[in-house]
Amino acid sequence: xxxxxxxxxxxxxxxxxxxxxxxxxxxxxxxxxxxxxxxxxxxxxxxxxxxxxxxxxxxxxxxxxxxxxxxxxxxxxxxxxxxxxxxxxxxxxxxxxxxxxxxxxxxxxxxxxxxxxxxxxxxxxxxxxxxxxxxxxxxxxxxxxxxxxxxxxxxxxxxxxxxxxxxxxxxxxxxxxxxxxxxxxxxxxxxxxxxxxxxxxxxxxxxxxxxxxxxxxxxxxxxxxxxxxxxxxxxxxxxxxxxxxxxxxxxxxxxxxxxxxxxxxxxxxxxxxxxxxxxxxxxxxxxxxxxxxxxxxxxxxxxxxxxxxxxxxxxxxxxxxxxxxxxxxxxxxxxxxxxxxxxxxxxxxxxxxxxxxxxxxxxxxxxxxxxxxxxxxxxxxxxxxxxxxxxxxxxxxxxxxxxxxxxxxxxxxxxxxxxxxxxxxxxxxxxxxxxxxxxxxxxxxxxxx
Ligand code: GLN
Numbered sequence: 113x114x115x116x117x118x119x120x121x122x123x124x125x126x127x128x129x130x131x132x133x134x135x136x137x138x139x140x141x142x143x144x145x146x147x148x149x150x151x152x153x154x155x156x157x158x159x160x161x162x163x164x165x166x167x168x169x170x171x172x173x174x175x176x177x178x179x180x181x182x183x184x185x186x187x188x189x190x191x192x193x194x195x196x197x198x199x200x201x202x203x204x205x206x207x208x209x210x211x212x213x214x215x216x217x218x219x220x221x222x223x224x225x226x227x228x229x230x231x232x233x234x235x236x237x238x239x240x241x242x243x244x245x246x247x248x249x250x251x252x253x254x255x256x257x258x259x260x261x262x263x264x265x266x267x268x269x270x271x272x273x274x275x276x277x278x279x280x281x282x283x284x285x286x287x288x289x290x291x292x293x294x295x296x297x298x299x300x301x302x303x304x305x306x307x308x309x310x311x312x313x314x315x316x317x318x319x320x321x322x323x324x325x326x327x328x329x330x331x332x333x334x335x336x337x338x339x340x341x342x343x344x345x346x347x348x349x350x351x352x353x354x355x356x357x358x359x360x361x362x363x364x365x366x367x368x369x370x371x372x373x374x375x376x377x378x379x380x381x382x383x384x385x386x387x388x389x390x391x392x393x394x395x396x397x398x399x400x401x402x403x404x405x406x407x408x409x410x411x412x413x414x415x416x417x418x419x420x421x422x423x424x425x426x427x428x429x430x431x432x433x434x435x436x437x438x439x440x441x442x443x444x445x446x447x448x449x450x451x452x453x454x455x456x457x458x459x460x461x462x463x464x465x466x467x468x469x470x471x472x473x474x475x476x477x478x479x480x481x482x483x484x485x486x487x488x489x490x491x492x493x494x495x496x497x498x499x500x501x502x503x504x505x506x507x508x509x510x511x512x513x514x515x516x517x518x519x520x521x522x523x524x525x526x527x528x529x530x531x532x533x534x535x536x537x538x539x540x541x542x543x544x545x546x547x548x549x550x551x552x553x554x555x556x557x558x559x560x561x
Pocket of ligand 1: 215262267402515
């Protein structure tokens, strides 16, 4: 814990943490010493963990990287973080992120962008990806051994890919959403981020599990993923979806994918070609459904219940709402709220939202169909290596396109992991994605091992 704290102090320019809580981590370390002495070590005794600032932590400010929540100190603990602490882990701090988890580069944070510890060949500062960019940057820079992330459309997998680490989004419903600031509730899922697949298995095992406080939580036992790890893929079929190889796919990404195929063959897997015909509709579907749900979820930030309040002199209630939201939300969050309210409005609901829900079903059926021919899917995680900070900031559509390979599994609620695939010709990390059947985190972890 002291070593990680020293690393944090030496790497302030990465801007990975919003709040540091070294005392909590040290208390867990002391408890681990005592537990070791009495022979009662827990699975995560003394392990210092970084928490994405989307998880409510009792007594520690939780902001979702938005000014509207500045100063909000939850009186309760999220289920996921409570599980980690009861497994013996300690919190090193709250990690920076895209505001309300909306973004792919960490540039929408109200606390300034996170910087990747990797640098472009020309020396330009790179994005650590987003929205869990504080988590990915901190792990890659050795500021913490593991961190939590959340993934609504790729926010664990894409940052993992950009920084050369591993990250897993489990099946929707595996981790309780209770106490996690909501973005798009039918998509939001907490998951693990760490350098190795084994560390991901250990962390996820101690985050997952049924929670009666989340109505979409799965009432199933948590498998022993770490104990079940095996790199023997004999008898497994891995599908290669042809729609993920569009014309103009970056040749370095295509080469990475071929390398992944060779690795899986070496491990004994059989490779089969499959088709996911509705893939091209996944991005537009996601960018209707996610903002629709966000516009509803974010209605609660009204200046009355949480965090910031802006009350101009002589203002009435409506003016207070408007002034608070105008000052508190960042531009990307406002864009999502406006898109969301538009697609849910009486005149457009059927044309956009209902239609998107139907297409979502078609996308989920594509996967069901593919999984009759294979056990797992292998794809690239992102269409490029990390891009320079500022490069896509002025062009939201270019930013959204970065999520093209991650959103389909989110829409279908499937477990998916990004693992490091090596470096491109510029020396930057690239990630491979393994997608599994519902509840087959074990298969995903094993293929990633
Ligand atoms: N980049 C996607 C978005 O901006 C995904 C974010 C996420 O998974 N939280 O919505």
